[in-house]
Amino acid sequence: MPSTMALFLVLLGTLCSFIYFFRTLTTNKNDRKLPPGPAPLPIIGNLHMLGKLPHQSLHRLAQRYGPIMLIKLGHVPTIVVSSPEAAELFLKVHDVVFASRPKVQSSDYLTCGAKGLAFTEYGSYWRTVRKWCILHLLSALKVESFAPVRKAEMVSLVESVRAMAAEGETLNLSQQVAKVVEVIMSRVIFGRCMDDEVELKPLIEETMYLAGVFNLSDYVPFLAPLDLQGIKRRLKRTSNGLHAFFDKLIDEIERESKNIEERKSYTDIFHVMVSLLNTPMNPADEENPYIIGRENIRGIMVDMVAASFDTTSTAIEWTLSELLRHPRVMAGLQQELETIVGRNRMVEESDLPKLTYLDMVIKESLRLHPVAPLLIPHESTEDITVNGHFIPKKSRIVVNVWSLGRDCTVWSDNAEEFFPERFDNSGIDLRGHDFQLIPFGAGRRGCPGMQLGLTTLRLVVAQLVHCFDWELPDALLPNELDMTEKFGLSLPRANHLFAKPAYRLVG
Numbered sequence: 001m002p003s004t005m006a007l008f009l010v011l012l013g014t015l016c017s018f019i020y021f022f023r024t025l026t027t028n029k030n031d032r033k034l035p036p037g038p039a040p041l042p043i044i045g046n047l048h049m050l051g052k053l054p055h056q057s058l059h060r061l062a063q064r065y066g067p068i069m070l071i072k073l074g075h076v077p078t079i080v081v082s083s084p085e086a087a088e089l090f091l092k093v094h095d096v097v098f099a100s101r102p103k104v105q106s107s108d109y110l111t112c113g114a115k116g117l118a119f120t121e122y123g124s125y126w127r128t129v130r131k132w133c134i135l136h137l138l139s140a141l142k143v144e145s146f147a148p149v150r151k152a153e154m155v156s157l158v159e160s161v162r163a164m165a166a167e168g169e170t171l172n173l174s175q176q177v178a179k180v181v182e183v184i185m186s187r188v189i190f191g192r193c194m195d196d197e198v199e200l201k202p203l204i205e206e207t208m209y210l211a212g213v214f215n216l217s218d219y220v221p222f223l224a225p226l227d228l229q230g231i232k233r234r235l236k237r238t239s240n241g242l243h244a245f246f247d248k249l250i251d252e253i254e255r256e257s258k259n260i261e262e263r264k265s266y267t268d269i270f271h272v273m274v275s276l277l278n279t280p281m282n283p284a285d286e287e288n289p290y291i292i293g294r295e296n297i298r299g300i301m302v303d304m305v306a307a308s309f310d311t312t313s314t315a316i317e318w319t320l321s322e323l324l325r326h327p328r329v330m331a332g333l334q335q336e337l338e339t340i341v342g343r344n345r346m347v348e349e350s351d352l353p354k355l356t357y358l359d360m361v362i363k364e365s366l367r368l369h370p371v372a373p374l375l376i377p378h379e380s381t382e383d384i385t386v387n388g389h390f391i392p393k394k395s396r397i398v399v400n401v402w403s404l405g406r407d408c409t410v411w412s413d414n415a416e417e418f419f420p421e422r423f424d425n426s427g428i429d430l431r432g433h434d435f436q437l438i439p440f441g442a443g444r445r446g447c448p449g450m451q452l453g454l455t456t457l458r459l460v461v462a463q464l465v466h467c468f469d470w471e472l473p474d475a476l477l478p479n480e481l482d483m484t485e486k487f488g489l490s491l492p493r494a495n496h497l498f499a500k501p502a503y504r505l506v507g
């Protein structure tokens with residue numbers, strides 16, 4: 001019986017898609033010129049062309065069809081943006097039209113119906129939550145105030161790696177980096193580390209995969225009940241795990257605060273939110289006060305944790321991988337650190353602004369390995385014509401940042417090469433003003449956690465390179481290091497990075 005039903009649904013869907021497919025082909029032939037792109041198949045559109053590494057497949061397709069390309073993901077028109085000039089049109093010139101997010105199954109489950117920030121549609125709820133998160137977690141002042149947390153965790157990282165170095169051990173650098181980032185971010189977001197808690201890391205990794213994967217149910221809704229990729233099942237399991245985790249923390253804080261006579265002045269965003277449970281998030285706005293409920297806390301926390309843990313550790317992992325593959329650059333960076341910091345002490349945060357070569361190394365790493373290769377999908381809120389191309393309302397916009405970093409017309413013939421010196425006196429910054437390098441996105445939806453992410457990234461890389469010499473295990477040559485990517489919302493290494501440390505500071 002279920003298979004008869006499934007067959008019926010497939011046939012019905014095929015029929016609907018054929019009708020839809022031929023209707024759109026003809027209607028768009030009016031005077032509205034759609035962007036060029038590969039011909040779509042009925043039902044699935046161009047989904048079959050994405051492959052295992054969609055950013056790379058889209059990069060190749062864009063070389064054929066141009067920097068503003070139309071593909072169909074199921075029935076959803078999707079505009080793929082693949083040049084700096086085009087990115088500027090979508091993320092700056094017409095930013096307001098493209099500042100929304102599509103409604104997707106993953107955020108229904110993970111962030112309780114888009115009650116977080118990253119997957120929430122453009123509007124007053126998103127604006128309120130974003131301001132709130134900046135005030136309590138992400139402003140420059142807040143990031144600065146967490147410097148002692150980062151310092152303490154750096155000391156403990158260096159001590160534990162030093163102990164391993166003394167034993168001549170090979171280190172799983174990917175794991176070590178993920179651990180230190182998890183502890184730093186947990187302490188700034190929750191006011192404590194999660195050492196003794198449920199393993200959060202596997203849940204976050206699964207979240208990043210599920211939030212990034214092309215989910216058939218989002219693009220071919222009539223197939224959603226069949227859950228052909230098993231994504232809904234995994235979403236349920238992961239969101240249950242995450243929500244149970246946050247509920248337990250909320251309960252603990254509520255119990256604690258009942259025993260305290262006076263309300264403490266909390267410094268971390270999680271405690272502040274829980275202490276304001278059932279009160280308006282935005283008391284000044286009588287029309288949209290947004291009462292803080294458990295679902296809002298869960299949604300916002302899932303976003304904060306997912307956006308901060310994996311992104312930052314992935315960026316560190318790739319930078320260290322490139323340094324291991326390029327001993328010349330590693331030596332140059334160690335030389336800079338020796339000159340500015342000296343071999344007698346660890347790196348302090350106050351040293352970071354003076355480390356100009358480190359800055360170039362990190363830009364170069366984010367150029368070749370953008371953590372979010374396709375950003376987070378944007379959605380248009382009205383019909384618009386961009387550069388002569390008609391873009392219908394509710395189109396999905398995918399900016400291929402991975403492709404922007406490989407554009408030979410911008411980066412010259414050696415675009416594929418890791419060569420930090422290209423940034424020497426170039427004036428190109430990564431904060432969202434120079435569209436050839438936008439690893440944090442740009443415009444209204446640009447990353448609000450850039451300051452927190454960049455400070456942590458710079459500090460961890462500088463510390464590990466300054467305090468240790470690194471060697472690849474098993475006599476592996478630098479150019480033999482595997483650099484395979486694993487696609488999700490973030491783009492980590494497919495395989496963990498291993499290296500052997502040797503302590504190099506004096507004393």
Ligand code: HEM
Nearest residue numbers: 118307308311312371372375376439440441445447449453
């Ligand atoms: C190296 C580290 C990081 C990188 C490379 C990075 C990159 C990005 C990118 C590319 C986007 C999407 C922009 C778009 O769709 O246009 C984004 C969004 C976002 N990031 Fe980050 N990020 C990093 C660290 C962080 C941290 C530490 C946080 C803190 C919690 C954070 C919070 C967010 C949030 C909340 C959004 C969604 C913003 C919105 O939709 O309004 N990120 N990030």
